[in-house]
Amino acid sequence: MIIEKPQAFVTPEFLIRQATQAWEIGGAASLRHRTFVTEQGIFPDHDRDAVDKVALPLVAISTMASEADEVVGTVRIHETDPNVWWGSRLAVAQGYRRVGRLGAELIRLAVGTAHARGAKLFLAYVQAQNVALFEKLHWQSLGAQDLHGHPHMKMRADLAAYPPIVDPARGWMALTRKRAA
Template sequence: MSFQSPSVFLSPDFIIRAAAQSWELDGIKALRRQVFVEEQGIFQTHDRDAIDAIAMPLAAISTIASEADQVVGTVRIHEETPRLWRGSRLAVAKSHRRMGQLGAELIRLAVCTAHGRGCDRFLAQVQMQNVTLFKRLHWAPLREIEVHGVPHMEMEANLTAYPAILDPFMGWKSLPPRRRRAA
């Protein structure tokens, strides 16, 4: 008799919403540390900065049996000056990067939320490997820059592609993309 260890189960269902509960905020801190400190080595011990005090954290939360389980993606947004908003610290857990489109869903929630709060212009400093994704999501490159020693592209969202969301805490459920049936 042969025994195989079971594969790790990754739920294909997610909730995309603004984070408010303490476990969600703790999950966001842990994920950002995992991605920006441990994985990418951009920061020494943590990536927190003054923007965290004013930013709205958004989260992609995996679910099990339709119940929130763990934070597997995040981004933060803030109003830099009146009507000019920025997104930053977009991160998706390594285990979930190929599941659905969590990064795209977080970007959509970020821009739609800012748009719903009076945003006229939404900018982000995007790591170069993610520029293609942002272009597909109706963002325009503005200029190449360096942030924390890493090449980035300053990009601007086309707000007409992002309808306003007034309550980001309601969020939405994100399901896996449908698979094509063989013909």
Template sequence: MSTTLEGVEDRHFIPTEYVVRLARTPWERAGYHALRREIFCTEQKIFADDDRDAIDATAIPIIAACCMAGMPDRIVGAVRIHNAEPGLWRGSRLAVHADHRKLGRIGAELIRMAVCTAHGLGATRFLAQVQEQNVLFFRRLHWKSLGTSFLHGLPHHDMQADLSRYPAHGQDQTWLLRPQPRARQVA
């Protein structure tokens, strides 16, 4: 009899620890742009080979990195926020690497870091254009739809975060622990 971990026997290593933080170092920024390219150019094919735009000049990049031995090892999540007009902040380019989705609430934590950071910087409204397949995800995270629109030829919802659920903070990083799979006995 041997002990294995339920659901992960034949899968590659999945980290249990992530850090979500404002991207500051060249390594973090390079990983942030590489992940965006991977998701929005290669996976979703929204852009040909570069998804950067004018907003990047002023946006604050936020990353999620998986950790090995407590140290950031690979950038697996990204989002950016920018101050569009006085009081109004916007979030965009939310992305989690496909291997790390629905694992440890990385997307939810990126959104929390994005909105709480903007709130701390004076946001009175926080908006995002959300792809249709993610509207329920945002609704569950206390966002409401203000209406529909098309962006890059795809249907989106203009959505607004309930700032009372995202208290202002000035933290520049938070840690996430993925729940451990349950051990089980196999013959």
């Protein structure tokens, strides 16, 4: 007799919005550390840098009984030159990567927010394994580059595919379901 281990409960609803509360900002930092330091080993001690002082943190938050529960996805955006924006540190918690479109929703929030703030160009260095996702989301590859010892692709978003999001703190509720394995 084979007994299957029950899968962890995964909420079907997620808040996609700008992190404004201390627990959301802390949750985003913790998730980034788990993803880029502990899991992927891209950084030896921490992934924090000078960009964090000026970046706008965006999050995906799981819900429990329709109340915000835990940060399960994050990305940050910042303006480097007038009308030139960058996205970086996109991370989705390991247990939520096969759940719907959390990464895509965070990308939509990131580019739409920058678009509303005057972006004429939105760029990101994307890990090689994620390039196909970005291409499906109307991004163009601009050239491969090694960052922190890992292959990345410099990519540009097609801003016409991303309507401006004027109030990212309001965000939206994303309904999702677990994909078949």
